[in-house]
Amino acid sequence: MAAVALKRTGQKMPLVGFGLWKVNRATCAETVYNALKAGYRLLDGAGDYGNEKEAGEGLRRAISDGIVKREDVFVTSKLWNTFHAHDHVKALAKKQLGLWGIDYFDLFLVHFPISLEYVDPSHRYPPEWWGDDKKVHLAKVPFQETWGAMEELVDEGLVKNIGVSNVQGSLLIDILRYAKYEPAVNQVELHPYLTQEPLIKLCGTLGIAITAYSSLGPQSYVELGADKGAKNLLEHDTIASIASKHSKSHAQVLLRWAVQQGLAVIPKSNNHDRLVQNLQVDAFQLSDAEIKEMSSLKAFSHDPPDASRSLREM
């Protein structure tokens, strides 16, 4: 499977992985087991997804059945916004590793570059480990403090690589000024409606790999201009026509568009046939003209996610 070598460690990150957001908790262990059996070698989880325990069960069952070894699977997890303070970072990473039942993450990302930190000292470790936003008082933790704690996770062997998510250019450049270990990955929303060209260029220059999420299109495409003719990307005529030329599904064409640009993708599906189909994006090639045509759909794009937007959405 195609992979990208991460800076500093040189570890290979598969370009196609399995996303765990909204994977039903009740069937998550089975889904993860089946994803590994089907050939996925990257699992993209997060504390916020609420299914890491079940994902870990699926992974450990696949290991004990001899389908994979731990070192064959690239496991990503993320630090949620309420745990940016120095002491919370390690506590959370350890808690999440415990849920998975593994002793290291291949990649640990700061989920959003905003912090909603508990300021009440009696809530040093909040009762609900993913946080109860009603009890949170906004207390901005300087990103440098969070990043320093992320670096300590590397030094202690709890994580192999560290990175960020939903980060735009200015903060990336800021991190480089104080980082002992530069971010290896930036995970962002990226698809033909939100092509993120300046960010791709910047990350390319800095040697930071990009993982694209929502590759099959934004969930909120209506906000992007349904009134101006914007369509669900999966149903867009341009995608349909390219897919039919290659005898591939619309989803495969959307995933191929990213992978062919060297971007990793992490499609999620609760449906086994779609899960299998999403892995099969290596056996065909889009032409440069097709990539360009798809990228031109960005006419309906919205501003990249930023801290204020993310805050509003929580």
Ligand SMILES: NC(=O)C1=CN([C@@H]2O[C@H](COP(=O)(O)OP(=O)(O)OC[C@H]3O[C@@H](n4cnc5c(N)ncnc54)[C@H](OP(=O)(O)O)[C@@H]3O)[C@@H](O)[C@H]2O)C=CC1
């Ligand atoms: N860092 C961050 O802030 C974020 C990270 N992510 C990560 O990215 C992953 C993927 O992103 P996500 O936004 O979930 O969206 P995707 O683009 O992967 O999927 C969107 C929906 O498309 C459906 N789908 C999947 N495969 C196919 C197919 N072949 N044909 C038709 N429909 C299909 C799925 O429904 P069904 O299950 O019914 O198949 C799914 O709910 C997440 O699981 C998560 O790991 C996501 C959002 C934010």
